[in-house]
Amino acid sequence: MIHEALRATLFPALSRMVMHPDVTSLLAVQHDDLGIYALEARLASLAPRLAILEKERAKVSVALERARKATEAEEARHREARGRTETHRQLLERSQRQYESVTSPREATAALTQLEQTKRMVDESERDASHVQGRVNELRHQIADLEKQLADVEARQVEARSSLDADRVAIEREMSDARTKRERTADAVPRSMLHTYDRVRTRRRSETVFPLRAQSCSACDTAIPTQRRAAMAASGSLEMCEGCGVLLYAAE
Numbered sequence: 001m002i003h004e005a006l007r008a009t010l011f012p013a014l015s016r017m018v019m020h021p022d023v024t025s026l027l028a029v030q031h032d033d034l035g036i037y038a039l040e041a042r043l044a045s046l047a048p049r050l051a052i053l054e055k056e057r058a059k060v061s062v063a064l065e066r067a068r069k070a071t072e073a074e075e076a077r078h079r080e081a082r083g084r085t086e087t088h089r090q091l092l093e094r095s096q097r098q099y100e101s102v103t104s105p106r107e108a109t110a111a112l113t114q115l116e117q118t119k120r121m122v123d124e125s126e127r128d129a130s131h132v133q134g135r136v137n138e139l140r141h142q143i144a145d146l147e148k149q150l151a152d153v154e155a156r157q158v159e160a161r162s163s164l165d166a167d168r169v170a171i172e173r174e175m176s177d178a179r180t181k182r183e184r185t186a187d188a189v190p191r192s193m194l195h196t197y198d199r200v201r202t203r204r205r206s207e208t209v210f211p212l213r214a215q216s217c218s219a220c221d222t223a224i225p226t227q228r229r230a231a232m233a234a235s236g237s238l239e240m241c242e243g244c245g246v247l248l249y250a251a252e
């Protein structure tokens with residue numbers, strides 16, 4: 001096999017007809033890399049799908065948590081209200097006894113006033129306790145409702161989550177295969193060329209190597225000087241486009 005550089009010197013017209021084998025190998029690597037980028041994009045697209053599920057579940061679970069906290073607070077208030085009722089009932093019994101043991105009309109009037117006042121206090125604290133009890137009952141219904149909603153959401157999401165998980169596993173497997181294949185493809189490319197390519201590719205994270213089109217970069221149309229084009233065609237070397245920073249090769 002004639003060395004490419006030698007052939008370029010001997011048959012400049014012929015050398016322009018074929019692509020340098022190193023470039024062909026590099027394009028195969030680029031093809032693999034673009035496949036890996038596409039897989040990475042697919043993997044990244046799973047995140048918003050999962051986020052939607054999480055958000056839907058969180059909406060119910062947050063409401064449930066809030067209802068549970070509110071219930072605890074109302075239950076504490078109910079205990080206090082019942083304690084007050086108990087205290088007022090004891091006061092009422094005492095007033096009752098006082099009223100029954102009066103010995104003069106004047107004492108009777110005072111005791112009656114006291115009795116009526118404690119009765120009102122008992123009534124008030126009972127009303128308060130029953131009002132709080134009503135709120136507790138309401139909240140307990142709400143909790144039962146939300147628990148059911150949460151169970152429904154979770155049941156509905158089982159399929160979506162397992163499909164998401166299956167997608168992730170499948171993509172990760174493809175990714176691992178694609179990376180192995182890429183390593184093998186890259187073996188055919190000279191190290192220094194691969195190094196240059198990887199450096200530019202890491203920055204671009206997309207197509208990195210472009211052919212010359214006529215006398216210009218096919219990515220941005222910047223004209224490439226004749227001398228550089230000749231060198232690229234002869235040696236199969238890559239040249240960075242000064243216009244857009246991609247790596248250029250001589251395609252024909």
Ligand SMILES: [Zn+2]
Pocket residue numbers: 217218219220221222241242243244245246
């Ligand atoms: Zn360019």
